[in-house]
Amino acid sequence: MGASGAQRTPLRQAVQIGLIFGVVGVYLSLVGMVETFHGRAVIAGVISLGQALLLLTGLGAGFVVARRIPKDRPWHSVAYGALAGSLAGLVLFTLPLLGNFVHLRSMFVNASPTLFELLTFGRGLVRGGLLLLVVGAFLGMSSVLILRIPRRILRPVGVGVTTIFLVSLFQEQLEIMLAGPEAIEEIRRFLFDVRGLTIPGASFLLVVTAVGNALWTKYRESIRQRANQLPAAGQKSLRALLLVAGILLVLILPIVTGSFFAQVLVFVGLYTLMGFGLNVDLGFAGLFDLGFVAFFAIGAYTAALLTSQGPLGIAHISFWGAIPIVVLMSLLAGVMLGVPVLGIRGDYLAIATLGFGEIIRLLVLSDFLRPWLGGSQGILEIPKPMIFGFELATPQQIFYVTVIFCVVVAYIAWRLRDSRIGRAWIAIREDEDVAAAMGINLINAKLLAFGIGASFAGVAGAIFASMVGSVFPHSFNLFISINVLALLIVGGLGSLPGVVVGSLALIGLPELLREFSEFRLLVYGAALVAMMLLRPEGLWPEPVRRRELREFEPGVQPVAEEALAGTKGQVEVERL
Amino acid sequence: MAILTVQNLTKRFGGLVALNRLSLEVEERAIHSIIGPNGSGKTTFFNCVTGFYKPEEGEIIFQGVPINGLTPDQINRLGIARTYQNIRLFANMTALENVLVGMHPRLKSTWVGAVLNTPYTQEEEKQAVKRAQEILHFVGLKGKGDFLARNLPYGDQRRLEVARALASSPKLLLLDEPMAGMNPRETMEMMSLIRRLRDELGITIILIEHQMRAVMGISERVTVLDYGEKIAEGTPQEIQNNPRVIEAYLGTSKAVADVTR
Numbered sequence: 056m057g058a059s060g061a062q063r064t065p066l067r068q069a070v071q072i073g074l075i076f077g078v079v080g081v082y083l084s085l086v087g088m089v090e091t092f093h094g095r096a097v098i099a100g101v102i103s104l105g106q107a108l109l110l111l112t113g114l115g116a117g118f119v120v121a122r123r124i125p126k127d128r129p130w131h132s133v134a135y136g137a138l139a140g141s142l143a144g145l146v147l148f149t150l151p152l153l154g155n156f157v158h159l160r161s162m163f164v165n166a167s168p169t170l171f172e173l174l175t176f177g178r179g180l181v182r183g184g185l186l187l188l189v190v191g192a193f194l195g196m197s198s199v200l201i202l203r204i205p206r207r208i209l210r211p212v213g214v215g216v217t218t219i220f221l222v223s224l225f226q227e228q229l230e231i232m233l234a235g236p237e238a239i240e241e242i243r244r245f246l247f248d249v250r251g252l253t254i255p256g257a258s259f260l261l262v263v264t265a266v267g268n269a270l271w272t273k274y275r276e277s278i279r280q281r282a283n284q285l286p287a288a289g290q291k292s293l294r295a296l297l298l299v300a301g302i303l304l305v306l307i308l309p310i311v312t313g314s315f316f317a318q319v320l321v322f323v324g325l326y327t328l329m330g331f332g333l334n335v336d337l338g339f340a341g342l343f344d345l346g347f348v349a350f351f352a353i354g355a356y357t358a359a360l361l362t363s364q365g366p367l368g369i370a371h372i373s374f375w376g377a378i379p380i381v382v383l384m385s386l387l388a389g390v391m392l393g394v395p396v397l398g399i400r401g402d403y404l405a406i407a408t409l410g411f412g413e414i415i416r417l418l419v420l421s422d423f424l425r426p427w428l429g430g431s432q433g434i435l436e437i438p439k440p441m442i443f444g445f446e447l448a449t450p451q452q453i454f455y456v457t458v459i460f461c462v463v464v465a466y467i468a469w470r471l472r473d474s475r476i477g478r479a480w481i482a483i484r485e486d487e488d489v490a491a492a493m494g495i496n497l498i499n500a501k502l503l504a505f506g507i508g509a510s511f512a513g514v515a516g517a518i519f520a521s522m523v524g525s526v527f528p529h530s531f532n533l534f535i536s537i538n539v540l541a542l543l544i545v546g547g548l549g550s551l552p553g554v555v556v557g558s559l560a561l562i563g564l565p566e567l568l569r570e571f572s573e574f575r576l577l578v579y580g581a582a583l584v585a586m587m588l589l590r591p592e593g594l595w596p597e598p599v600r601r602r603e604l605r606e607f608e609p610g611v612q613p614v615a616e617e618a619l620a621g622t623k624g625q626v627e628v629e630r631l
Numbered sequence: 632m633a634i635l636t637v638q639n640l641t642k643r644f645g646g647l648v649a650l651n652r653l654s655l656e657v658e659e660r661a662i663h664s665i666i667g668p669n670g671s672g673k674t675t676f677f678n679c680v681t682g683f684y685k686p687e688e689g690e691i692i693f694q695g696v697p698i699n700g701l702t703p704d705q706i707n708r709l710g711i712a713r714t715y716q717n718i719r720l721f722a723n724m725t726a727l728e729n730v731l732v733g734m735h736p737r738l739k740s741t742w743v744g745a746v747l748n749t750p751y752t753q754e755e756e757k758q759a760v761k762r763a764q765e766i767l768h769f770v771g772l773k774g775k776g777d778f779l780a781r782n783l784p785y786g787d788q789r790r791l792e793v794a795r796a797l798a799s800s801p802k803l804l805l806l807d808e809p810m811a812g813m814n815p816r817e818t819m820e821m822m823s824l825i826r827r828l829r830d831e832l833g834i835t836i837i838l839i840e841h842q843m844r845a846v847m848g849i850s851e852r853v854t855v856l857d858y859g860e861k862i863a864e865g866t867p868q869e870i871q872n873n874p875r876v877i878e879a880y881l882g883t884s885k886a887v888a889d890v891t892r
Binding site: 481 | 681683702703704707708712713715719721722723724728731732733735736738740741742744745746748752756759795799
């Protein structure tokens, strides 16, 4: 850990880390996260999500200690881990201790007796407090030790534990999926209690996923090799088979999981569409657009005006007839936004575009445009998409519509990226001046990026309008722009699969975990910070980008040495 | 016949006169060097010719066409390409992609063609990749097309800059210190590459360079700038013996005598 490690002694560091994690634990307790999560069992009767959260603070302290403190003397770091863990426990203990003398609740609503009982393991102040210290020390110590376990054992177990957590988080959705015939009912009863996973169910999941992962790790290479050895035709059909399997999975998913899940997937799809759009602007061409919601709104309002059966509808055409006009309108809007900001770069561009999203919203809200756009009352009676006289009304059916558009848009984005235009965009992202000197017309290239990006978002808006059946100005706030930006960063800027992964992670997960909605933004923020620290290139980065941020390129030797050797013989100052 | 004629070119930055009434003629198929102490206006001259700076006064005529006021991309399309003193590759693109970007103005496929994947686009793309590989081969980067530009060794990055500039099939190539930081062997290789550019491809070269051995060995004509003004011009022999040039580089003979005493 270089210089900083040398200046601060391990002891001081361990104390610091322990205190910090203790404060994190206190914070999580006081905002009510621990208690709320306590209501949700991971494994029924064994551990609740709230308890798991507290365990994580202890484990986290040990984890950071293990990474920060030099490993030359192994047993020392175990001791320091124990110290940090117990200190974290001590800080947490101050909560029930204080609560015993002062009425904390008048200030912190969540400092309830239940919380204190949870923190002291229900064993009273003294015995509970001591236990908290011991458990903290144990956790800190064990996480240092856990990191010593060889990876080939640690990884499968880690995957197993993560699976248990995920399954317990999505218990509700999974139970809906598993409702049905008696045989499946049986599986459900084996896995789930009313309040969480059963002990046998959890052990079963742990063993199955751990063994599965271990086997996969072991045989992955040989499977891949065997696939590569197949003749070209065989490889092609294998790929086709995987593709068909993937498509079938996507098609069946909403039917199996019910309409709520399908609804969530529709939102994921809409954000994916917008993500593809912003990816063209920001990921390819490096144009920072924070007013992206504007195009979503323009798409939605255009579709609404064209298709609405209400008094504000102007054309009464079908959803499918409206789509080309929506694309054209949002494309024009994108170009029109592009024109005034052509000369603005980087951060300044973000601020300039930020205003555009708000302007559109305020325009729609304004009294001046009220006769046409309905002001805050919005536009109503927007029909659902029809196909051969059949109305696509359920979330499942809308999901299929969204998927089709996502596939088309992803294809367009992919083709563009690998074309002459895509190269020009990336060159502009890399170095605008040089791109111009290479003969790229900056104005055309940028306006094209703005227009195409906007048209993708416009399509998303049209689907949204038709799905909800009405549009209101307040649906189109700044938060949508920020969401789209965040999902791009989480997924991996410039990467097409990253857009899908990002919107699944940032839009899908929070929608499914609605019951924790109070803490949504907290978790969201923490996740983004963690992402930036641990995996800045995103969850599924573009291959080139991965190399860029990881500084990993085997086989290339820097020539520094050679150059140095050469300059020794370099001529002195030469006479003219 | 002169391919580039510059008349009374003046560029000011606030009170600083970076170029002062500079006049210059570059013959077709020449290797013409521009030398001068740091800050004498050499790179500013390149920036004016390529359209990055708008000169306050004067005229730049390329193949009989005045090019002042054109944008950098328009000037590139007329047939002027350049490299940079501090390497400015598209660092996160591969070497091949860098060259393909250089080819941009020579390609015609549109975004619609790319989306529909028309036969024309496919064919053009195939030809472009083939030509890009030829160019990489020409500058000595054969087989390195798939490396990220940022991961190439220093000397190769310099070559790639030349390759990228070549991709637009220029008639006039402006090289800004292509040998800076190179060891003697690399310098020799770069010199022979520059000669081949002229001899085999017929490209006119304007070269800014500090390595005097290279400049004197390769150029037919040398222009010396000092404080934005042309103080001398001639063959390498004439320049080497010009007292004003020696003064600009080393100071007055009295000062030299003081230092060396």
